[in-house]
Amino acid sequence: xxxxxxxxxxxxxxxxxxxxxxxxxxxxxxxxxxxxxxxxxxxxxxxxxxxxxxxxxxxxxxxxxxxxxxxxxxxxxxxxxxxxxxxxxxxxxxxxxxxxxxxxxxxxxxxxxxxxxxxxxxxxxxxxxxxxxxxxxxxxxxxxxxxxxxxxxxxxxxxxxxxxxxxxxxxxxxxxxxxxxxxxxxxxxxxxxxxxxxxxxxxxxxxxxxxxxxxxxxxxxxxxxxxxxxxxxxxxxxxxxxxxxxxxxxxxxxxxxxxxxxxxxxxxxxxxxxxxxxxxxxxxxxxxxxxxxxxxxxxxxxxxxxxxxxxxxxxxxxxxxxxxxxxxxxxxxxxxxxxxxxxxxxxxxxxxxxxxxxxxxxxxxxxxxxxxxxxxxxxxxxxxxxxxxxxxxxxxxxxxxxxxxxxxxxxxxxxxxxxxxxxxxxxxxxxxxxxxxxxxxxxxxxxxxxxxxxxxxxxxxxxxxxxxxxxxxxxxxxxx
Numbered sequence: 001x002x003x004x005x006x007x008x009x010x011x012x013x014x015x016x017x018x019x020x021x022x023x024x025x026x027x028x029x030x031x032x033x034x035x036x037x038x039x040x041x042x043x044x045x046x047x048x049x050x051x052x053x054x055x056x057x058x059x060x061x062x063x064x065x066x067x068x069x070x071x072x073x074x075x076x077x078x079x080x081x082x083x084x085x086x087x088x089x090x091x092x093x094x095x096x097x098x099x100x101x102x103x104x105x106x107x108x109x110x111x112x113x114x115x116x117x118x119x120x121x122x123x124x125x126x127x128x129x130x131x132x133x134x135x136x137x138x139x140x141x142x143x144x145x146x147x148x149x150x151x152x153x154x155x156x157x158x159x160x161x162x163x164x165x166x167x168x169x170x171x172x173x174x175x176x177x178x179x180x181x182x183x184x185x186x187x188x189x190x191x192x193x194x195x196x197x198x199x200x201x202x203x204x205x206x207x208x209x210x211x212x213x214x215x216x217x218x219x220x221x222x223x224x225x226x227x228x229x230x231x232x233x234x235x236x237x238x239x240x241x242x243x244x245x246x247x248x249x250x251x252x253x254x255x256x257x258x259x260x261x262x263x264x265x266x267x268x269x270x271x272x273x274x275x276x277x278x279x280x281x282x283x284x285x286x287x288x289x290x291x292x293x294x295x296x297x298x299x300x301x302x303x304x305x306x307x308x309x310x311x312x313x314x315x316x317x318x319x320x321x322x323x324x325x326x327x328x329x330x331x332x333x334x335x336x337x338x339x340x341x342x343x344x345x346x347x348x349x350x351x352x353x354x355x356x357x358x359x360x361x362x363x364x365x366x367x368x369x370x371x372x373x374x375x376x377x378x379x380x381x382x383x384x385x386x387x388x389x390x391x392x393x394x395x396x397x398x399x400x401x402x403x404x405x406x407x408x409x410x411x412x413x414x415x416x417x418x419x420x421x422x423x424x425x426x427x428x429x430x431x432x433x434x435x436x437x438x439x440x441x442x443x444x445x446x447x448x449x450x451x452x453x454x455x456x457x458x459x460x461x462x463x464x465x466x467x468x469x470x471x472x473x474x475x476x477x478x479x480x
Contacts, residue, residue, distance in 0.1 A: 001290040001297075002348065005283075005341035006431045009334075010438040016329050017441050021449065028328045033150040042147065059147045068157075071142040075161060078135055079168050085127050086172050087194075093120040094197050113203040117210050121217040124173050128218070129225065135165045151325065155273075156332045162277065163336055170218065170281055174289055177211045178347075178355050187403040188383040188395065204396075208292050208355050215293040219285045223303040226278060230310045234318035237267040269322035275311065276333050283337060287344035291351040345431070349423040353416040363408075363415055 020026045035043070035057055043057030093116045100112035108115070139161040148154040182202035186192040192199040203210060242265050282303070286296040315322075352358055364375050382401050383393035398409035441449075 001287055002341065002345045002427050003430065003434065005287045005344060006434050007438070009337055009341060010434060010440075012334075012337075013440045014438075014442050016334075018445055020328050021445060023326075025326050025328050026449075028326050033152060035149050036151050036154060038144065039147060039149055039154075059149070064147055067146045071146060071161070074138070074142060075164065078131075078138070078165060082131060082165075082168050082172060085124075085131070086176060089120050089124045089127070089173065090176070090200060091195065091197065092123060093117065094200060096120065113210075114213070117203075117213055118217065121173075121214045122221070124214075125218050125221045128169050128173075129222070131169055132166060135169070136162055139165065152327075152331065159273070159276075159332050159336075162273075163280065166277065166281060167284070170222075171284065171288070174211060174215055174218070177207055177214055178289070178292065178351055181207050181210070187381070187397060187399055188393065190403060206355070206357060208351075211289065211292040211355070215285065215289050215296065216299075219282075219293075219296060220299055220303075223282075223299070223307075227303070227306055227310060230307075230314060234267055234314050238265075238318055241265060241267055263320055266320045267318055269315070269319040271322070276330070278307075280333060280336055280340070284340045284344075287340060288347045289351070290344070291348045292355070341431075342428075345424060345427050349420045349427075352423070353419050359415055359419060360412055363412055367408075 017026070020028075039059070040057045043059050045058050046055050047058035048055050096116040096119055097112045100108045100115055103109070139158060143154060143158040143161065146157060148157055181200050184192045184199050185201045186199070245265055282300050285293075286300050290296055360379065361372060361375065364378060365372060368374070368378070379396055379398070380394040381397045381399040383395060384401060384403060398406045398412065400406055439446075
């Protein structure tokens with residue numbers, strides 16, 4: 001999956017350059033952009049642009065930086081709110097498990113962990129979507145307040161704010177289950193607690209299956225809700241727009257409405273931000289946690305088949321035609337995709353090493369039995385004798401009878417760390433090799449660009465030669 005992510009990004013670079021050349025945007029730079037209308041209206045002073053030499057609205061860089069710093073404090077505060085919600089979901093899961101145990105039903109007691117995990121994941125999805133809406137509106141106001149000069153600067157600042165929040169919002173719960181749940185449980189007579197409640201432990205099947213359940217609910221649930229919203233909301237907005245216009249215009253005119261009148265009744269296009277954000281978050285789900293949920297790419301593919309038709313209908317039939325803007329590339333979105341592809345290598349290395357049973361099984365096969373005979377019994381430790389009246393109380397850990405870690409635990413830890421280092425080095429080396437082998441500009445396009453430059457220079461030389469001949473002939477006539 002890491003190889004696919006990097007190969008995908010390399011070929012997207014080539015596609016991006018091809019599109020930029022096709023639309024004549026390869027030499028488009030931010031300095032050429034005019035100030036945003038909102039910036040021009042709200043800027044306090046006028047200054048000369050050092051690049052163009054034209055007087056234009058100006059806002060002090062020092063004031064902007066102070067405002068960005070204040071905005072970052074608001075972002076940190078909102079991230080803390082997300083962490084509070086995460087702790088709430090963890091406690092909710094524990095409360096539901098306790099309630100299932102106290103029912104007395106054998107079925108509910110057996111499936112208490114699964115029921116608690118699924119129900120808390122649904123609650124978590126609701127909180128994620130709610131907080132996402134609130135924060136996007138807040139980030140928009142903060143970005144406007146920062147007074148960015150060009151539309152590119154404004155978009156990059158807004159995208160970065162929203163993505164940082166959405167990253168923590170969507171991925172904090174899966175990261176907790178993958179890398180923290182079950183790590184601080186303790187052992188009988190010395191259990192770890194949080195707010196008076198025992199820390200969560202993974203089920204008998206390990207945390208990997210719980211992580212897969214949570215990823216399925218969050219990822220697929222988000223996709224279903226987004227698709228329903230993309231189908232219903234534009235139709236509701238279009239109905240409201242027509243109703244508002246009908247109130248203003250009164251009775252229908254006798255003549256047949258013009259094309260532009262029908263277009264005006266459509267909903268105003270809100271841009272591509274939500275579409276990009278949805279795809280980037282999906283890219284994170286299918287790369288970062290693919291070791292725990294290998295079906296994620298399949299669900300992403302099925303969603304995108306539906307999504308592309310819904311978007312086509314929305315942009316063609318429901319929205320007004322958007323105003324075209326020049327851009328050399330997709331901006332900060334590409335940097336985010338690259339960061340996610342690198343993070344996926346590290347996350348999958350830790351998932352395989354610490355969350356799955358792959359390395360414990362491998363080490364047991366190497367040291368004790370190649371057929372894994374007695375492996376399950378080997379992974380269970382005995383509780384201290386003074387903990388319970390039952391003489392054979394067992395729990396999953398590599399500890400001795402006093403609760404201390406065994407030699408096998410430390411050997412396994414060394415193997416896990418060694419695996420992570422080896423895995424990362426091998427994968428990152430292969431990724432750099434792919435990056436080096438695949439050129440950013442297709443060979444045919446590179447030849448085309450060189451040909452265009454050659455023809456441009458030749459035309460300029462011919463033009464200069466024609467001008468020199470014309471000027472020499474004119475000078476002769478003047479002398480004559």
